[in-house]
Amino acid sequence: MPGTVAVRPYLLVLAFDGLLWLLVWLYVVSSGVTHSLGTWLTWLWCYRLVSLAILHHLARFINAESGQTVLMRWVAALCLLCPTYETVKTLLPVGSSYHCPVPDVGTVALGAASTSIACVLWEYVFPDKAKGDTVKEKKQQEARALLMRVVRYAAPDYLYLAAAFLFLALTAICETYIPIYIGKVIDILSGTYEHTSFLWAIGLMGLYSLGSSLFGGLRGGIFMCSLCRLNKRVRHMLFQNLMRQEVSFFEENKPGSLSSRLISDTDKMGRSVALNVNVLLRSLVKTVGMLWLMLGLSWELTLLACVEMPLTALLQNNYNTVSQTLSQQLQDCQAEARELASESIGAVHMVRSFHAERQELERYQGALDKIFRIKRRKGIYSAVHLLLRRMVTVGLKVLMLLQGRALISSQRLSMGSLLSFVLYQKDMATNMKHLVYIYGDMLTTVTASVKVFQLLDRTPKMREEGSLAPPTLEGKLAFNNVTFSYPSRQDVQALKDVTLEVAAGRMTALVGPNGSGKSSCVSLLQRFYEPRQGEVLLDGVPLRDYQHRYLRSKVAVVSQDPYLFSGSVGYNIQYGLQGCTEEQVKEAGRRANVDSFIWDFRDGYDTDVGECGGQLSGGQKQCIAIARALVRRPQILILDEATSCMDVHTQDAVQAVLNGAKGQTVLVIAHRLQTVEKADHIVFLDNGQVVEQGTHKELMDRKGQYYRLREKLFLED
Numbered sequence: 001m002p003g004t005v006a007v008r009p010y011l012l013v014l015a016f017d018g019l020l021w022l023l024v025w026l027y028v029v030s031s032g033v034t035h036s037l038g039t040w041l042t043w044l045w046c047y048r049l050v051s052l053a054i055l056h057h058l059a060r061f062i063n064a065e066s067g068q069t070v071l072m073r074w075v076a077a078l079c080l081l082c083p084t085y086e087t088v089k090t091l092l093p094v095g096s097s098y099h100c101p102v103p104d105v106g107t108v109a110l111g112a113a114s115t116s117i118a119c120v121l122w123e124y125v126f127p128d129k130a131k132g133d134t135v136k137e138k139k140q141q142e143a144r145a146l147l148m149r150v151v152r153y154a155a156p157d158y159l160y161l162a163a164a165f166l167f168l169a170l171t172a173i174c175e176t177y178i179p180i181y182i183g184k185v186i187d188i189l190s191g192t193y194e195h196t197s198f199l200w201a202i203g204l205m206g207l208y209s210l211g212s213s214l215f216g217g218l219r220g221g222i223f224m225c226s227l228c229r230l231n232k233r234v235r236h237m238l239f240q241n242l243m244r245q246e247v248s249f250f251e252e253n254k255p256g257s258l259s260s261r262l263i264s265d266t267d268k269m270g271r272s273v274a275l276n277v278n279v280l281l282r283s284l285v286k287t288v289g290m291l292w293l294m295l296g297l298s299w300e301l302t303l304l305a306c307v308e309m310p311l312t313a314l315l316q317n318n319y320n321t322v323s324q325t326l327s328q329q330l331q332d333c334q335a336e337a338r339e340l341a342s343e344s345i346g347a348v349h350m351v352r353s354f355h356a357e358r359q360e361l362e363r364y365q366g367a368l369d370k371i372f373r374i375k376r377r378k379g380i381y382s383a384v385h386l387l388l389r390r391m392v393t394v395g396l397k398v399l400m401l402l403q404g405r406a407l408i409s410s411q412r413l414s415m416g417s418l419l420s421f422v423l424y425q426k427d428m429a430t431n432m433k434h435l436v437y438i439y440g441d442m443l444t445t446v447t448a449s450v451k452v453f454q455l456l457d458r459t460p461k462m463r464e465e466g467s468l469a470p471p472t473l474e475g476k477l478a479f480n481n482v483t484f485s486y487p488s489r490q491d492v493q494a495l496k497d498v499t500l501e502v503a504a505g506r507m508t509a510l511v512g513p514n515g516s517g518k519s520s521c522v523s524l525l526q527r528f529y530e531p532r533q534g535e536v537l538l539d540g541v542p543l544r545d546y547q548h549r550y551l552r553s554k555v556a557v558v559s560q561d562p563y564l565f566s567g568s569v570g571y572n573i574q575y576g577l578q579g580c581t582e583e584q585v586k587e588a589g590r591r592a593n594v595d596s597f598i599w600d601f602r603d604g605y606d607t608d609v610g611e612c613g614g615q616l617s618g619g620q621k622q623c624i625a626i627a628r629a630l631v632r633r634p635q636i637l638i639l640d641e642a643t644s645c646m647d648v649h650t651q652d653a654v655q656a657v658l659n660g661a662k663g664q665t666v667l668v669i670a671h672r673l674q675t676v677e678k679a680d681h682i683v684f685l686d687n688g689q690v691v692e693q694g695t696h697k698e699l700m701d702r703k704g705q706y707y708r709l710r711e712k713l714f715l716e717d
């Protein structure tokens, strides 16, 4: 509406509405009808609903294309404001003396003016264009869409919200009436004292104060409760969606920033939107009520008070633009500092052993300096803004007091009324400020919420899982001309046209120098990534055609540095398995040589492993990880240097168990010649390519790379 929408249709609708009112006034004056209040209100509602239908069609007729929605919204507000206002007025004590059957010209004009101002403000804050042209317009649209989305998420709590809004409105109404009674008390005290009037005024003032505190408390409590529920809901959805994402997503997004989105941003989003809506509604109810009461006291002073609004709005709008950019920068810098701190603290052993404390301190200091600079700029802008706003406020207050004095001298205003007015004006300025400020706050929230919603909307980049889950599986794996690059390093090929076979029920070893692509093969077998070209097959069928759950139950992987969750040893062994018995856990533990150390712990399998298994040695963690794989009785077992931290004795014991598994396909990556020698088939990888393959004897006889590099490849036993 502002600036871009033609004013003509609005003027035409207004003129037509004026005509309708004129007919009503003429009819009432000429017929001299008198109705009861209830009948009259029903009549007024019917009349305005009919007006709505007429004006709606008129608006459509005169403005077929642009600005339709805005115009329609304005027409609806214009028609319904008057009966709503009259209805509310009859419910309030001050309005109870009301008996005029038709709203006068002033009320109708005020209604039209308030509707227009409200619509301009609304369109200004939330423009309704399908496509925003400028960055600012796009941001405003985003804010609107976001608000609607948060409102949708809050929908299940509609009963709580309805109660909270009811109490909010009651609080605002009670607060609005307090200054009127303060003014009355002053007038009674400064004029001829009437005890009954004084008691009434004091009593009503107390009653309104009590009501505002009581309803305010109820409103706050209920809002908090629904806010907590909203937070819980959004966090649950976000975590659920994060869990669905592909592995490369977690390589590109650091855990620190993801958990920050999950915890602080969701909280900020819910809190800020809820608070904004809360303040917005309260300010709106109070502003309308106060405007009405202020007009009753003096229209000249009301006009002066209203001048403050556009000036403050202008200042606030400029400040919001700067503040929003700075807030976004601040948020990014804070996330960076948090990330840095958690990385350094998490890797404190590494930092200590490399004597890198100073370096880490400097990095953190750099991040803190950035935050400080942004905060300083924010502070300066805020101070200048505050100064300008104060100057406007004080200037207008002086003008108002001068006018107030003139009104009192001409006996058009009492001292008490001036006091009530000053109290209203102060409150009014705050409410106006809130109404304008909320827009800025909403935009600031967008920067936090947009990221939350981006994460909520993100669909995993892995192809959908298949539906295959055959009852029996042979266990034959094959790579057919597989070429693969990590998503975070697209330009480097980790695997180049790899073709290899892992025979069912046999043991195959992958060997090669560091960075040759062994672990990348394992990652593809786990379907953490998709090959860029070629296929990874299980029993001749592409891996992606199998159900995820099925694959996880048939293929178990043990890595060199297994992750243990905080909890007991038993919990870690049966992690992700449902219906696993204690006997099965212990049996797997026995086979994986967990027994060699578990009984030294007082609580046996109930011993807590500490955060990330920090209370266990590397070898012990590997034993538990092997037990975790064995308890699943997988058809295919993949060991990626899974015994590297174990002592020779433990390695031999575990290896004996693994070798003894009949019919199980085993793919092993190892740096011990003894392990590799025993494999039925050895695949030698170098620089992402298969260079040689065969049995140990065949490869030794060939005297190729395997033969030449074996001293470099294998550790001394």
Ligand SMILES: Nc1ncnc2c1ncn2[C@@H]1O[C@H](COP(=O)(O)OP(=O)(O)OP(=O)(O)O)[C@@H](O)[C@H]1O
Pocket (backbone or CB within 6 Å): 251, 486, 488, 489, 494, 512, 513, 514, 515, 516, 517, 518, 519, 520, 521
């Ligand atoms: N997550 C990753 N993101 C990007 N590149 C990676 C990632 N993991 C490995 N690479 C790169 O892929 C290539 C193959 O690495 P891979 O880990 O498969 O080698 P490897 O043979 O298992 O080495 P090692 O014996 O040292 O474990 C290397 O160049 C490595 O830098």
